[in-house]
Amino acid sequence: xxxxxxxxxxxxxxxxxxxxxxxxxxxxxxHGTLSIDSAPGAGTTVxxxxxxxxxxxxx
Numbered sequence: 001x002x003x004x005x006x007x008x009x010x011x012x013x014x015x016x017x018x019x020x021x022x023x024x025x026x027x028x029x030x031h032g033t034l035s036i037d038s039a040p041g042a043g044t045t046v047x048x049x050x051x052x053x054x055x056x057x058x059x
Contacts, residue, residue, distance in 0.1 A: 005043040011036045023048075 011020065020036065023046075027034035032050025 001045065001047045003043065003045040008038045008040050008042045008044055010040060011038050 024034050027048055027050065030050040032048060035047045036044065037047075038044035
């Protein structure tokens with residue numbers, strides 16, 4: 001989880017930029033989830049959760 005107390009933004013607002021879209025695709029490729037909690041004037045919290053497989057034998 002990453003949290004800041006910056007200016008925040010509306011994560012539901014349409015955007016031509018790729019940043020959040022790429023983060024979501026990477027989370028999906030890890031079979032995980034990405035949640036973004038932000039609002040103008042309220043900072044931002046980004047949480048990435050994904051399963052971690054057990055270590056393989058010999059490592």
